[in-house]
Amino acid sequence: MITDVNPFVYSHPVAPEDVIDRDEEVRQLLRHVVGGHFVRLYAPRKYGKTSLLRRALRDGERDEGLVPVLVDLYRVSSVADVTVRLERAYAKELKGELRKRVEALLQRTGVGLSLGALGISARLQLEPRRDPLPALHALLELPLRLDASGGYRAFVVFDEFQDIGRIEGLDGLLRSHIQHHGEVASYVFAGSEPGLMRLLFETKERPLYGAAVPMRLGRLADADIAGYVAERFDLSGRSAGEAVNPLLRAARGHPQRAMLLAHRLWEEVAPGTEATIEAWEAAHAAAMRELEPEFDAQWRGLDLSEQKTLRSLSLGDGSPYRSAVLRRLELTKDAVRRALPRLAATAEIEELDAGGYAIVDPLLAEWIGRLNDRA
Ligand SMILES: Nc1ncnc2c1ncn2[C@@H]1O[C@H](COP(=O)(O)OP(=O)(O)OP(=O)(O)O)[C@@H](O)[C@H]1O
Ligand SMILES: [Mg+2]
Structure with a gap:
């Protein structure tokens, strides 16, 4: 069995307990959520939005008894896509008694929704001409029904929310539901494209204009990155030594870049030894090599x-x-x-x-x- 594993994750959201230094942001977000305010959370790509949201959802469920629902809207392009993502979000999150209750509520709507394998996505595949709209309405109404069936308050997060901007009329449809949910659900809209987020929330003519409190995720503090990196090196029987400073200088507080560099550095350091400047230089070069195709594609765009x-x-x-x-x-x-x-x-x-x-x-x-x- 492999036990000596690299402790620095940089290619997917990190687990709630591995999130560095976002305590205040999580608290602030939850304060809004519990207060019934809707929030729009903005941060550039790879700043740790999804990691932070998962942590907030976990804490919200554990400490406030909220029903957590994380809807990933990455690259959705149709009403059917949104319907499937929303159904799958409930299917993924709900467990036990509550899951049974929701399943029963969905069955009663009679529009083909289910938390099991044969949900709306299977139906839409079998019957491509089927109109997904009734199912979407039923899913968006679910928080009202959850409240009625036991006083549950839902905490619904729409991640990559800007991508709904490409679907005609969807922000209006969403608003027509959530405007009545102040007492039964809280919504967080997270996005990484400031231009599109502004278009949705700061344009007077748009349905969601002014509908959510803005929050922004910034860079991480150097001291927090340094502490995290040093500790993980120690815990895995290594020392980050003098390589920490150039790493901080190169990462400039960018959360994912810091983790990528730390990951590469760790790869250069043998168990029981300390990172040297040469190890740092090799790690940095390896990171830049790894990113070359990504930067090249970005540049061509x-x-x-x-x-x-x-x-x-x-x-x-x-x-x-x-x-x-x-x-x-x-x-x-x-x-x-x-x-x-x-x-x-x-x-x-x-x-x-x-x-x-x-x-x-x-x-x-x-x-x-x-x-x-x-x-
Ligand atoms: N607070 C944090 N503590 C530790 N690592 C972090 C933190 N925030 C971000 N990261 C690093 O950034 C990576 C991306 O995090 P995450 O997927 O949560 O960001 P995101 O903003 O949702 O990204 P995307 O724009 O790709 O959706 C993680 O794999 C992790 O390495
Ligand atoms: Mg994300």
């Missing part, structure tokens, strides 16, 4: 003025308008002005409180830096 604006930001240390840099890149101020909001809308970059911009992903920033050095 940008248009030329977006690419140049990112390069200009990198050369100008956060200020994209330096004349010498613009000349070198054959870039006009106007093109930069138009590219910045597009890059911010997809969270490639973020505006800093102190002024200027930062590239969100520190390793992408490094990759762009190398591109500049090469050109």
Whole structure:
């Protein structure tokens, strides 16, 4: 049996007890939820939204008796998709007595819903022309029925919520239900694309305008990352030693990048020994090699003025308008002005409180830096 396993997870959400330093965010989120407020949670990709939400759902169930439901809306593109995801979310989360109750409630709706294997997704496969809308309405009404059947309060999280923006009329449909749920359910809408989230919640004409308290997830503090990394090295019979500082400098508080670098570093360190600067350099190089295809694809997805604006930001240390840099890149101020909001809308970059911009992903920033050095 393999017992000496790498303790740093970076490719999927981490377990609630492995979440670093989000205690205050979880508390704040739960305070809103218990108070009956709806919340929209924003953070760039891979900042730990899903990990945090799972932890909040666990604590909400354990400490507040809420019924936890995590709906993953990643890349949904139709009403049928949303219906299936919502049904599967209930199927995954509910256990025991409550599960039986919900199953009975769903059966009674007579629209083909079930928490078992033969739920709405199977029905839709067998009968592709079947209208999923009645089933969706029934699922969205479930919190009202749960309340009526025993005073349960649901805690429903829609993860990757921005993806419903592509389905005509869905935000209106959702609102028509949840606006009556203040007493029976709390909703959290999480998303990673600030542009789309703003469109859904900050546009006057949209049904969800102003419907949820905004919350934002920031970077992790260096001290918290350092403590976590050092402890996990110790627990697995190694020491992170002098490699911690360059790791913190490279990760710049980005949660997933910190874990990726820690994972790679751990791979370089034999049991019973301490990480050296050479081990760090090898780990860093391995991480950059691993990310090369990802960065390359991301880069190809940008248009030329977006690419140049990112390069200009990198050369100008956060200020994209330096004349010498613009000349070198054959870039006009106007093109930069138009590219910045597009890059911010997809969270490639973020505006800093102190002024200027930062590239969100520190390793992408490094990759762009190398591109500049090469050109
Ligand atoms: N608070 C944290 N403590 C420890 N690791 C974290 C934390 N937040 C994020 N991570 C790291 O980031 C990775 C991604 O986390 P998670 O999937 O929760 O983020 P996400 O924002 O939901 O990402 P995506 O945008 O891909 O959905 C995890 O595998 C983990 O390595
Ligand atoms: Mg996620």
